[in-house]
Amino acid sequence: MTFDKKTFYARTMHTPDSPQRAELRAALRDISVALIPLHRYLIEAARSDYVFAYEKELDRPVHLLQLLKEDPFFAWLKPLTSVIVDIDEMVRTDFTADAAGAIHDRIDGLVGSAVAEGDFASHYREILQRDVNVAMAHAAVRQALLRLGRSGPANDAQQENQKDSADKGGDQ
Secondary structure: OOOOOOHHHHHHHOOOOHHHHHHHHHHHHHHHHHHHHHHHHHHHHHHHHHHHHHOOOOOHHHHHHHHHHHHHHHHHHHHHHHHHHHHHOOOOOOOHHHHHHHHHHHHHHHHHOOEEEEEHHHHHHHHHHOOOOHHHHHHHHHHHHHHHHHOOOOHHHHHHHHHHHHHHHOOO
16 A cells, blocks of 8 residues: 555644643553553463364464464454554544544443443453453453543533532532
């Protein structure tokens, strides 16, 4: 894929951040940093499951990479891989608070407390219960997700409403 100069800079540069967007950008970076070990531990667990199920040893990293890309056994990991890539692209460019909120919702849908359905959720819950590394990484992601959820204008408006409600309740 080739880019002209204008397209390249549009995809890789961003204008100076407002304080709110700087906070969101930092929160997105934190969530990306937290997601990467979780992703790695899930890949390791899926690799072990694959070796057990198919009795084939994966002796070369390139073989595992090929399986991650092409084998249906590993397809359940793609939503998490995709959100990590999207975050890393987003933090390099200008983005809206709504886009950051959408990332929050995608991650929360994958690893959140709500009962998720689907291929990722079933594999994730099972590995989360048996692998302490995944459980620890899950906790780190949830902490980073809380920070991302507290950032941005929607949360600022919610905090203002809560403060106004508390003020009105105290005046009576």
